[in-house]
Amino acid sequence: MEKNIAYIALFAALIAVLGLIPKITLAFGVPITAQSLGVMLCGTVLGAKRGALAVLLFLGLVAIGLPLLAGGRGGLGVFASPTVGFLIGFPVAAFVTGWITENWRRAPVGIAAGVAAVIGGIVVLYAFGIVGMSVVMGKTLSEAAMLVTAFIPGDLLKAGIAGMLTSSLVKARPGSVLSRS
Amino acid sequence: MISLTSPVRTRAHGWPAGAKLLALCLATLVLFLIENPVLHLAVLALVLLAYRLPGPVFFRAGMSRLWILWPFVVVVLIWHMLTDEPVTGMVIVLRMVSVVGLANLVTMTTRLTEMTDLIHRLLAPLRRLGLRTDALELAMALVIRATPALLDKGHNLRDAWRARTHRRPSWRIVLPFTLLAIDDAEHLAEALRARGAITNERE
Numbered sequence: 001m002e003k004n005i006a007y008i009a010l011f012a013a014l015i016a017v018l019g020l021i022p023k024i025t026l027a028f029g030v031p032i033t034a035q036s037l038g039v040m041l042c043g044t045v046l047g048a049k050r051g052a053l054a055v056l057l058f059l060g061l062v063a064i065g066l067p068l069l070a071g072g073r074g075g076l077g078v079f080a081s082p083t084v085g086f087l088i089g090f091p092v093a094a095f096v097t098g099w100i101t102e103n104w105r106r107a108p109v110g111i112a113a114g115v116a117a118v119i120g121g122i123v124v125l126y127a128f129g130i131v132g133m134s135v136v137m138g139k140t141l142s143e144a145a146m147l148v149t150a151f152i153p154g155d156l157l158k159a160g161i162a163g164m165l166t167s168s169l170v171k172a173r174p175g176s177v178l179s180r181s
Numbered sequence: 182m183i184s185l186t187s188p189v190r191t192r193a194h195g196w197p198a199g200a201k202l203l204a205l206c207l208a209t210l211v212l213f214l215i216e217n218p219v220l221h222l223a224v225l226a227l228v229l230l231a232y233r234l235p236g237p238v239f240f241r242a243g244m245s246r247l248w249i250l251w252p253f254v255v256v257v258l259i260w261h262m263l264t265d266e267p268v269t270g271m272v273i274v275l276r277m278v279s280v281v282g283l284a285n286l287v288t289m290t291t292r293l294t295e296m297t298d299l300i301h302r303l304l305a306p307l308r309r310l311g312l313r314t315d316a317l318e319l320a321m322a323l324v325i326r327a328t329p330a331l332l333d334k335g336h337n338l339r340d341a342w343r344a345r346t347h348r349r350p351s352w353r354i355v356l357p358f359t360l361l362a363i364d365d366a367e368h369l370a371e372a373l374r375a376r377g378a379i380t381n382e383r384e
Contacts, residue, residue: 005316006370007363009323009329014362016324017331018355034355041359057320063289064296065184068328072220075185075288076202080209080280082253137257138273147256161352168356169363177362 004050007178011042011054012061014066033070036155039090040121040162043097044113045169049181052093059087085132089125096120101166101179109170109180114163121162122155184293187242191235193290198299201287208283212276218268221275228282246285250278297321315363327365334361 015038042051067074068160079087097113097120104112126148134144172179193201208240232243254274261270297318304314338358342350 001316001371002294003366005320005375006366007237009320010327010362010366012320012324013327016328016357017335017358020332020334034221034352037355045359045363050182057317061321063322064300064321065186065291065293066325067183067216071249073246073249075246076205076284077281077288080277080284081250082277096326104324110350119322130299136277137253138269139260143260161355165356170358172356173363 008048008050008054008057011038011046011051012058013040015042015055015058018060019068019070020072034158035088036121036125037158037162039094039125040066040097040117040159041098041165042118043094043179044101044116044162044166045093045179046175047102048095048098050178051098052091055091055094060085068116080136082136083129083135084136086125086129088132089128093120094124096124097105098179108167109177110167111165112163113166113179114160115144117159117162118156122157125155126152146164185246185288186292187235187239187289189235189239189242191239191290193286194292196290198291198295199302201291202299205283205287209280212280215276216272218236218271218275221272221279225275225279225282227284231286232282241283243282243289247278247282250281253277323369327369329363331365334358 004020013146017158018038019035021034021066023061039055042054045051046054052128062074063076063079065075069078079083095098100116101109101113104116126145129148130141130144133139133147134141137144166177170180175181210225212221215224254277257273257310258267258270261267261273300321301314301318304317305309308314335358337352338361339350342354
């Protein structure tokens with residue numbers, strides 16, 4: 001119990017800090033940061049349930065007014081802005097990523113985690129993000145999808161990094177990659 | 182840790198947090214039902230007035246937080262100009278700015294402690310059902326404490342990187358960083374266990 005709480009809290013903090021490290025801003029003002037890498041790592045390292053809980057905890061603290069989102073954003077306003085779908089999708093993305101990492105045991109952990117991060121952190125997350133954008137900006141789903149395609153290459157890179165990191169973490173701290181222990 | 186609450190004291194700081202949140206939900210709902218551009222323009226003017234009333238410092242802080250919406254405003258306006266529906270575009274943009282503006286107002290006028298108190302009260306029904314909510318409240322406090330601590334360690338890692346090479350830190354720095362978080366979590370778990378923070382039969 002204590003171990004679960006400590007890991008969930010520290011990974012929520014990890015998502016926040018990964019969002020604060022220097023970033024590059026591409027078109028449409030959505031900053032490209034390592035924040036979504038943090039969400040992927042929550043899934044690949046903590047597994048489905050704990051990963052999703054860590055992300056929910058992070059979002060709860062953002063909602064009550066802590067500036068933990070990339071670029072020091074936060075508060076209730078971000079849940080009304082066009083990127084709200086991505087926020088709602090974060091915990092689901094971590095859950096799916098974690099579930100695949102936990103259950104695809106035949107593949108080496110790095111491969112499983114990388115593929116899981118692509119499916120959870122990109123396919124699932126973008127599905128939520130595109131729906132959110134289409135609602136807030138009054139666009140059709142395909143129009144909203146066009147606006148976010150520019151970010152997919154960066155996220156593919158992050159999914160690859162999440163896979164490599166997870167396989168290194170298994171070697172460095174075998175007992176701590178909870179999704180595989 | 183610094184929250185997004187405005188240091189400029191406004192009258193709304195004294196209003197109960199629950200009432201402000203409820204009003205925000207209702208206002209958002211109503212704004213999504215309105216389709217009249219003139220009405221939306223009036224609402225936005227009222228929102229901006231609410232930002233202006235507490236003084237220029239509050240106004241500037243509020244506007245800089247709304248500024249992040251500009252790329253979306255530009256995209257929607259250009260889009261609807263091209264599709265010959267400028268009025269629809271105006272409604273979407275006005276609604277978006279008003280809704281985000283109102284939500285930010287609630288955040289700027291509500292202290293973190295009031296928000297956590299509100300969460301504690303909202304969780305009361307769950308407690309009556311026998312669920313333990315102290316774990317959640319403990320976890321929230323832990324994240325608030327751990328984030329600046331982890332950020333410090335991240336800065337140390339970056340300095341260590343810079344001492345060894347002139348190149349910019351690459352993604353490789355995330356591995357030792359994640360290890361630091363994992364080791365912190367292990368130590369924290371041990372400390373919590375030693376203090377009997379969570380005495381739980383479910384163990």
